[in-house]
Amino acid sequence: MLLKRHEWLDLARKLDWQYSYVAERDVFPEAMSGRPWLEHAEWSDWDEPYRTSYAEYVATQHEKEAAVHAVRDAVGRVADFERHDRAWLSALKLHAATLPLAEFAAVVGNLRAARFGRDGAWRTMATLGALDELRHTQIPLTVLHDLVAWDPQFDWTHRLFHTNEWVAIAARHFADELLLLSNPVEFAVATHFVFETGFTNLQFVALSAVAHAVGDRMFEKMVQSIQTDEARHAQIGGAVVKKVCEHDRAYAQYLVDKWFWRSWHFFAVVTGFAMDYLTPLTHRKSSFREFMQEWVLEQFERTLRDYGLERPWYWDEFERSLGYYHHQVYASAYSYRATVWFDLPLPSPAERAWLAEKYPESWADFAPIWERVSDRWRASGPGIEWYTHGVTPVGFCSLCQLVLSAGTPRKNSACVRDHGGRRYIFCSAPCAWIFEHEPERYAAHHTVVDRILAGEAPANLIALVRDYFGLDEATWGKDSSRGRYPWLAPAVGSAK
Amino acid sequence: MKEDAPIPVYGFVRGDTLGLLVLVRPSDSIATLTSTLTEAASVRVAPSRRARLFSGERELDPRASVAAAGLMPLDRVDLVPGAR
Numbered sequence: 362m363l364l365k366r367h368e369w370l371d372l373a374r375k376l377d378w379q380y381s382y383v384a385e386r387d388v389f390p391e392a393m394s395g396r397p398w399l400e401h402a403e404w405s406d407w408d409e410p411y412r413t414s415y416a417e418y419v420a421t422q423h424e425k426e427a428a429v430h431a432v433r434d435a436v437g438r439v440a441d442f443e444r445h446d447r448a449w450l451s452a453l454k455l456h457a458a459t460l461p462l463a464e465f466a467a468v469v470g471n472l473r474a475a476r477f478g479r480d481g482a483w484r485t486m487a488t489l490g491a492l493d494e495l496r497h498t499q500i501p502l503t504v505l506h507d508l509v510a511w512d513p514q515f516d517w518t519h520r521l522f523h524t525n526e527w528v529a530i531a532a533r534h535f536a537d538e539l540l541l542l543s544n545p546v547e548f549a550v551a552t553h554f555v556f557e558t559g560f561t562n563l564q565f566v567a568l569s570a571v572a573h574a575v576g577d578r579m580f581e582k583m584v585q586s587i588q589t590d591e592a593r594h595a596q597i598g599g600a601v602v603k604k605v606c607e608h609d610r611a612y613a614q615y616l617v618d619k620w621f622w623r624s625w626h627f628f629a630v631v632t633g634f635a636m637d638y639l640t641p642l643t644h645r646k647s648s649f650r651e652f653m654q655e656w657v658l659e660q661f662e663r664t665l666r667d668y669g670l671e672r673p674w675y676w677d678e679f680e681r682s683l684g685y686y687h688h689q690v691y692a693s694a695y696s697y698r699a700t701v702w703f704d705l706p707l708p709s710p711a712e713r714a715w716l717a718e719k720y721p722e723s724w725a726d727f728a729p730i731w732e733r734v735s736d737r738w739r740a741s742g743p744g745i746e747w748y749t750h751g752v753t754p755v756g757f758c759s760l761c762q763l764v765l766s767a768g769t770p771r772k773n774s775a776c777v778r779d780h781g782g783r784r785y786i787f788c789s790a791p792c793a794w795i796f797e798h799e800p801e802r803y804a805a806h807h808t809v810v811d812r813i814l815a816g817e818a819p820a821n822l823i824a825l826v827r828d829y830f831g832l833d834e835a836t837w838g839k840d841s842s843r844g845r846y847p848w849l850a851p852a853v854g855s856a857k
Numbered sequence: 858m859k860e861d862a863p864i865p866v867y868g869f870v871r872g873d874t875l876g877l878l879v880l881v882r883p884s885d886s887i888a889t890l891t892s893t894l895t896e897a898a899s900v901r902v903a904p905s906r907r908a909r910l911f912s913g914e915r916e917l918d919p920r921a922s923v924a925a926a927g928l929m930p931l932d933r934v935d936l937v938p939g940a941r
Contacts, residue, residue: 693875753897756876765876
């Protein structure tokens with residue numbers, strides 16, 4: 362007689378046993394499994410709501426794969442992408458390059474949990490999570506590969522993480538620690554609970570809605586398909602946080618505080634750019650801050666309360682930065698656009714009016730910057746990229762490795778600290794705080810500036826971009842319209 | 858190291874969106890550093906004919922040299938455009 366599902370399921374997904382010839386601590390050493398180290402009896406009630414078997418997983422994933430491929434066949438050709446606004450294509454290039462190889466690193470993090478996670482159900486879910494992340498690597502690489510011959514900037518979908526381009530250095534610094542280095546406990550809290558539950562799961566919902574509005578059915582389908590996987594394996598996070606809170610609440614709080622800030626900075630650059638600058642104005646649903654307030658802040662605060670955790674200690678600074686950080690980085694990136702692999706649009710007067718309405722307390726600080734850049738375009742005329750491009754090397758945070766663009770234009774929050782005979786600079790107090798808690802983890806890393814000063818990277822910007830970042834004239838970022846905006850009336854007596 | 862070799866300094870211009878790394882010789886004046894920093898940020902911030910330079914809360918004398926002002930490699934300085 363065949364067993365019913367509930368009769369065999371736990372044998373298939375939650376199988377643990379007692380060791381007779383080796384100590385449990387040797388099977389799951391703390392260095393590999395994480396802390397707090399607890400006897401398995403403490404973990405034995407670990408569970409998650411999906412309770413999926415491997416066979417069910419394969420059947421579901423097969424259907425999802427078929428759906429993605431069907432959409433690709435229907436609307437995934439070059440001609441389909443040619444129809445899109447150039448700014449939206451930049452949003453694709455930004456997401457496409459930062460996503461797939463980070464997902465590939467997450468395969469490793471999940472596989473470590475598949476071996477060293479402390480309960481059979483956790484290890485099973487992590488195994489499925491690793492398969493998910495492999496899929497999230499392959500889908501964007503497959504879908505966007507066809508576009509490389511049409512637009513070489515799409516080559517950076519695969520290339521970014523293999524370069525020393527500054528966003529790549531920052532992305533690796535973040536992803537290597539989050540996904541490759543973390544033990545299963547930190548991985549579960551940082552990746553599943555903070556990054557996925559707090560940020561990306563909902564981000565994918567919002568991004569697919571934006572892609573739908575733009576008419577990009579391929580990107581919409583891709584992120585929808587990825588999101589359904591994320592929603593499942595992210596459940597590992599809460600189940601681990603619950604157990605860590607029971608035994609070492611201070612450690613759980615520390616991990617949340619650390620990884621929320623690290624995730625926020627990276628997220629603000631990738632998604633903040635897309636929602637407030639790269640989505641055509643007529644298709645914008647809400648501002649990045651409105652999205653953050655509705656989808657991230659409210660639900661994440663509620664989740665923290667559910668687990669008896671506090672908001673991170675820098676919450677006020679975080680809320681203020683919702684109105685500033687991504688705007689600061691965007692203006693910085695625009696004026697150093699040759700250092701990235703995608704083009705950036707100059708916000709039009711209509712877009713600036715929209716941003717002023719959405720960010721009433723902060724936009725007045727950014728309006729003069731865009732006026733200044735616009736004036737320089739008027740003076741140079743279209744096609745003269747260098748006249749609106751910086752040449753002086755910029756500073757990078759010794760923790761997040763992103764440009765020193767935190768705080769406000771009136772008061773940049775960067776702070777200098779000395780440690781072990783070396784000088785470090787941090788973009789913000791939380792980045793300095795993270796460094797000071799684990800200096801042994803971060804102190805040896807070199808920012809782009811450290812590399813320039815050590816003679817490893819050239820100081821000259823063109824040499825830096827070409828020889829160290831690996832960009833060339835075909836791939837480095839430019840103004841999306843090469844300065845040809847109908848609203849940019851040429852000034853009398855231009856500089857040309 | 859040569860006695861007057863350039864040193865890197867992090868400069869922040871009020872109204873700008875990021876920190877810049879400028880090179881300055883210890884013998885250069887603070888006025889020269891101010892001018893270098895103003896030019897470095899000029900793509901985003903319109904240059905001001907008058908500007909003040911600070912190290913922390915301390916305003917630096919434009920006639921003093923970088924060495925006399927006590928600036929060290931990778932120190933932070935803040936430039937405030939506008940009237941003195």
